[in-house]
Amino acid sequence: MQAVDPVTTSTGAAPARVGTERLDELDATDLERHPTGIAEVDRVVGGGWVAGSAVLIAGEPGIGKSTLLLQLAHHAGQAGRSVLYVAGEESLAQIKLRAERMGVGASLQATRTVDATALAAHIERDAPDLMIVDSIQTLTVGEGGVPGSLTQVRDGTAVLTQAAKRAGTTLVLIGHVTKQGTIAGPKVVEHVVDATFALESAAGYRIMRALKNRFGPAGEVGVFDMTQAGMTPVANPSLAFLAERPSGVPGSVVAAMLEGQRPLLLEVQALASTSPHSNPKRVVQGLDARRVDVVLAVLERRAELPLGGLDVFVNVAGGLRVTDPGADLAVAMAVWSAVTNQVVPADTAFVGEIGLAGEVRGVHLMHKRVEEAARSGFDTLYGPPHDAASVHAVRHVAEPMRALKDRT
Numbered sequence: 001m002q003a004v005d006p007v008t009t010s011t012g013a014a015p016a017r018v019g020t021e022r023l024d025e026l027d028a029t030d031l032e033r034h035p036t037g038i039a040e041v042d043r044v045v046g047g048g049w050v051a052g053s054a055v056l057i058a059g060e061p062g063i064g065k066s067t068l069l070l071q072l073a074h075h076a077g078q079a080g081r082s083v084l085y086v087a088g089e090e091s092l093a094q095i096k097l098r099a100e101r102m103g104v105g106a107s108l109q110a111t112r113t114v115d116a117t118a119l120a121a122h123i124e125r126d127a128p129d130l131m132i133v134d135s136i137q138t139l140t141v142g143e144g145g146v147p148g149s150l151t152q153v154r155d156g157t158a159v160l161t162q163a164a165k166r167a168g169t170t171l172v173l174i175g176h177v178t179k180q181g182t183i184a185g186p187k188v189v190e191h192v193v194d195a196t197f198a199l200e201s202a203a204g205y206r207i208m209r210a211l212k213n214r215f216g217p218a219g220e221v222g223v224f225d226m227t228q229a230g231m232t233p234v235a236n237p238s239l240a241f242l243a244e245r246p247s248g249v250p251g252s253v254v255a256a257m258l259e260g261q262r263p264l265l266l267e268v269q270a271l272a273s274t275s276p277h278s279n280p281k282r283v284v285q286g287l288d289a290r291r292v293d294v295v296l297a298v299l300e301r302r303a304e305l306p307l308g309g310l311d312v313f314v315n316v317a318g319g320l321r322v323t324d325p326g327a328d329l330a331v332a333m334a335v336w337s338a339v340t341n342q343v344v345p346a347d348t349a350f351v352g353e354i355g356l357a358g359e360v361r362g363v364h365l366m367h368k369r370v371e372e373a374a375r376s377g378f379d380t381l382y383g384p385p386h387d388a389a390s391v392h393a394v395r396h397v398a399e400p401m402r403a404l405k406d407r408t
């Protein structure tokens with residue numbers, strides 16, 4: 001390779017001047033946002049669709065991507081906005097049938113064209129308010145490309161995204177995720193789009209989660225039920241996730257968690273049994289296994305709970321994943337309950353991060369958790385000090401154990 005003189009381009013010509021602008025002299029107006037028509041979706045996307053933005057909605061086959069987007073297309077249409085549905089996966093007749101089944105009517109413009117260049121030209125000419133591409137894996141760009149290949153997905157998406165930005169169109173791209181959870185195709189476009197939302201399933205519900213969002217907070221979640229009428233928002237996710245909680249069973253406790261900015265009550269379960277192995281097992285699902293290991297070590301050393309020789313299983317019921325460190329105290333109490341065979345009262349929940357000294361630490365947005373616990377019928381919340389009558393302040397992990405010992 002030849003060394004390139006830093007002040008000339010590779011062709012040897014003098015480089016063009018770079019135009020620069022002062023930000024405070026720019027005429028920047030606020031983002032133009034339009035409600036999606038489903039409040040639960042607005043919550044996740046950050047208040048509505050943004051004109052001229054491109055978003056990716058990724059999920060496994062059959063999770064409900066087409067269903068949700070058809071509903072959102074319908075709502076946009078109802079609000080008098082122009083919508084184009086690019087049907088790369090299914091025939092228009094199939095989509096019409098789905099719309100009829102869901103009762104959303106089929107007054108919607110749709111096309112089976114998947115040529116990204118032609119679609120981009122359409123965007124620039126007609127500037128639809130909303131364009132839905134189902135899915136990016138069916139896009140083609142240029143001659144002879146194989147749809148679904150990484151370059152086709154990436155280039156097709158880029159062409160459409162640029163056109164959407166120029167035209168002020170909100171571009172919603174559906175992307176398939178493989179069973180292993182890697183966003184194989186979608187991953188290559190994640191940096192091109194302004195926001196990425198994942199559709200997942202947990203405890204029989206559908207969860208929409210903001211993984212990346214240039215126009216709103218990431219981490220926000222929406223919870224839906226897949227019904228005949230499509231994706232129906234779940235009014236009270238806490239109660240929904242706790243619906244199958246067994247009563248009067250040791251090892252089951254409720255944690256006052258936070259998903260994004262949303263408080264959510266979840267069941268943490270633990271089971272302890274005498275290990276046949278010389279090296280007892282620790283099996284963790286839905287929580288950070290290393291965090292749980294730390295909590296177990298703290299229980300042994302700071303709360304005198306003997307765990308030696310026990311296999312310990314800890315999981316979040318319903319297959320949800322929790323990254324909130326505020327789950328520590330609930331994990332500790334679930335393990336305590338399982339090991340000592342003491343049932344935790346049904347109306348009691350827990351929250352708090354646990355430090356290595358066994359201290360219970362404060363958590364983010366405690367007031368929201370306190371409100372959610374009270375709203376869902378949990379009269380007692382053990383956690384870091386807070387000025388609400390329902391909160392039993394605990395400063396050390398052993399305190400709630402002493403308080404609940406031999407109570408039931």
Ligand SMILES: Nc1ncnc2c1ncn2[C@@H]1O[C@H](COP(=O)(O)OP(=O)(O)OP(=O)(O)O)[C@@H](O)[C@H]1O
Nearest residue numbers: 059060061062063064065066067068089226227228
């Ligand atoms: N009548 C119905 N009532 C309730 N749920 C239904 C009904 N018909 C289909 N479903 C659900 O809808 C799901 C399919 O939804 P949808 O086609 O929107 O998913 P998708 O993510 O677009 O899937 P794909 O990856 O195949 O395109 C099915 O898995 C099924 O669970």
Ligand SMILES: [Mg+2]
Nearest residue numbers: 065066067089
């Ligand atoms: Mg689909």
